Each structure stands twice: as C-alpha cells, then as structure tokens.
Amino acid sequence: MTSAQCPVCFSDRTIPIGDHIHTCNSCGIAFNSKFRPKRYNESYFLDEYRHQYGKSYIEDYDAIYSVSKKRIATILQFIQLKKKPSGLSLLDIGSAAGFFLKCARDRGIERVHGIEISEYAAGYCADTFHIPVSRSSFEDLIIENRYDIITAWFFLEHCADPAPVIDKIYSVLNNGGIFAFSGPSLFGPMFKFKRNAWIETHPPDHRIDFSPRFVKAIFKKKGFRKIHVKPAGIHPERIISSGSVFFKPFSPVYRIFSRLTAFSDTIEVYAVK
Template sequence: MADQKHFISCKDYLVSGEEFDLFWHPEFEILETKPVPPALDFYYSSDQYISHTDSKETITEKIYQKVKEYMLGKKISWIRHYKTSGKLLDVGAGTGDFLNCARKNHFEIHGVEPSDSARGMAMRKNISLAKKYEELNIKKFDVICLWHVLEHVKDPKAELDKLAGLLEKDGLLVVAVPNFKSFDAEHYKEHWAAYDVPRHLFHFSQNGIQSLFSKQGFKLITKKPLVFDSFYVSLLSEKNSTGSSNYFKAIINGLKSNLKAKSSTEYSSITYFFQKR
C-alpha cells in the first residue's frame, strides 16, 4: 500500500453504507478500490441494481430501459462497422437484452453472467447464459463485448489474458467503462455514482485503459462516447449527494459533461474497440 497514493474516499450508497478508499494504481492511470470485501456477492444483493433487472416501475427505471433499448441498436451498428456476423460473446450479459439484439442482427450469440437471477430472466428470452468461462462450449469468438464489466473484475490483467485467448486473430474486443476524468466525475467528487464502490473495483481514465490494453497486446481501433451515461450517472449522483433525485440538476450537469467533452473528449463513459496485435 505504501507505493499507492490515496485519491478519494467514497461510500456504498446502494447496499451497505460502508466507506471505501480509492488509490492510484502504481503502474497505470487507474484507481483501485480498497479494501476489496471477501464476500462481494453481498454488495450486489439489491433490487435497485438496475443492470440485473428488467423492471420499469419507477421513473428512473422507465428512462433507463428506454435509453437501453435505443442504445442496443447503436452498439450493434458500431460493431457491424467491423464485423457483420460471427460468434459473439457478451461478458456480464445481464438479462440478455444485448445478446437478443445481436441475435436479430445475424450473430451467433453466447454469454457469461454470474448472477443467477439475471440468467433466469435471460432464459425467459430464450437466451442461455454460462455462469463462468469454463462452461462455454465455444473456444474462439469473432467479437467479445464487456459493457460496463471490466470495472467489476478483480484482476484486469488476468481478464485480458483470458479474453485474448478467446478472441480470434482478427477478432474485435469491445469494452465500455466509466471515465473518472469526466466533468460529472469531477463535479460530484465522492458522490459520483459511477465510482459505485465496492462493486467497481477499478476506475479508468482514457490514458489508463489504453496503457493497460497496449501492455496486454491489444491495439486501439476507435472510441465511441456513451452520451446518455452522463445524464443517468448525474441523476444517481444527485441522489447520493442530496438524498433526492433532482432531474433538472441532473439534466443540466449531464449536458454540461457532454458539451465539455466535445473539446476535452472526457465523456462520462467511453466504449473502446480493440484488436489483438
């Protein structure tokens, strides 16, 4: 711990109310959450953990599901610019909506999802998900996607080694993560919802993620901003900081984040497209 500089302390607003510290990674421009709880599953045990539900009961959930539906098409169109078909693996597939969209666009779909409840919801959409990599019956994939997954992984380097082994020689690796150098991150500071401790174990900047992937043998092809994320993250951050959802402030700060990012490129979340070197 001596070689790591403290960056910020954040609270778990979703489950435990506990506080965690973020430290600079000694090698990359990346932040690490400390300590890592031994029983992480407990921290996902909330019906408010929205990526593991299809609920449309609250206003926030309705907005989230509508935006998600729109963005599914955008994500597939980005991928189809490089790959129009083939074997596609979604890591952290949630309830299977992205895979369902990929299937409709002529991809052979496969997915990994550790959550039992999320896999059950995917099964009702006729999408069978593996619980872990070892259960996959395909050894090589043309496209591998991690939509807001890498930040949850205990060892990103080991994960990238595993993904490199699963990816075809000319395959496409698509990774979306929050960006702690965005305007909304700097504005909300310890209340920024995308820190989401301790579920998010690592926190990435653009330089950090590109350095990490480069050292693990991947070449960056392009980047795409996830412009809706600034609004959703700002909405959750407002609740973290004030105790109530302030839609007006969230919209203003989400808009500010995107406008500032037009020149700085520091969007709230960014999708990176990589190929093996």
C-alpha cells in the same frame, strides 16, 4: 482486501486519494482497496434496479435495446474481419437478461452466447429469447470456443482481479476480432470537478476506474492493435446547471469536446486484436 498494489499493472507506486480509493502512478487507473462484490440475484434485476432507475431491468428493455443497436453498429464499423454479420460469433460476458444478445442476433449475428452469474437473468434470456447462456462467473468458466466479438458492458470494474480477466478475454478472441466494453472513467466531469462527491459516492462493488488515455496504454500493452474510445454519455449539466444562462452556449461546445476527447464519467472502448 487492504492492499494498495494496483490490480491492473501490479505497481506499488500508488497514491491514496480517499479512505480506500487510490490512483496508480504507473498505469493511471484508480482502484478501490475495500472492494466488495455485489450479489446479482433476482432482487437486483427487479427491486434494486428499480430503486436506482425508476423501473426494473426487465421493464428497461427498450432503452437497453436502443443503446445496444448503437454499440453493435460501432462494433461492425471497427471489426477487422472480412465476414458478413451472419458469419460472426459473439460472446457477451455479464449478459444479464440477454437484451444485448437479442439485439445482436436481430442485427444478423447468428452465433451469440452469454455468460451470466445470476440464475434468474440467465434463465430469463434462455427462456425468453432461446439464446444459450453459461450460468457461471467468467473467471470460473473454461471456454473452448474462440470468438470474433467479445462484449462486456459495465463488467470489468466489478472484477476483483481485472488483469487476468483481460488476459483471458484476449486469449479467446480471434485475430482481427474486437473486444468492446464500457466502464467508469476518471476523465469526466465528476472526477475532475466534483472530486469529493465522486469519492463519497464511489460504489463499493467497483474495483477499478479507467480513463481513455490509460485504457489505450493498458490494452496496447496487452497486445491489442487498435483501441477506439467513445464517451458513453454526454452530460454538460454535470458542469453547468441546465437552468443557468451559460448552459445554452456551453452545451454544444461541451458536446464537441466530449466526442473528440471521450471526456465523460463513463466510456465505451472498442479494442481490435
């Protein structure tokens, strides 16, 4: 893949900022023209994940569950449907071992369904939590049902062609329903202050990077009515070392700024149809 055409808005008005990373002047995302999809097999969920985070994906259950609780609370705050949680339906794309789905069901959302390409992770979810999972890529799956909530945590940036994926999500979402997702953002300390390191360490399996402003514009254009963006993590130490004398006064100010503007290397988006 060598094309420098934007994979979200298809504009040719793009600028190379690294060997194979480009920014789009039209919609404002960054994209990787040498994108290589990763293989999500058993070794990813056990060994590769451990290598990156110090424990396997399965062992990271508590941390993932606790983030999931906050995300479900935000979804229930923004959803525009007058239904009790027990009446809502939820589809999680790239559902991995099903920890988010388990949490959603624990919070009262009874009709939950996953889509997961990894046979190992899909099997783990079905066997452990007895939650139905379609073993497929989202792109290849024919979806007959419509959902009130669709979630995709750190999924969209891994899609070779994100534009038709966003269109398909929109088409299977009920009016008043919510599409919640997370992804990497350009409007954060790494891209703004450590650009060279950002380019050098850009994951080959990331096709696109968002920003709060552009995600709002793109999703409005796709038909979503209201878009809320939150920082997915707040890291003042990425700007000033935590050992510095300036860190203590800087950190609370940075936290406020990050919450107000979604300035962060990763963002969560809650888009209402």
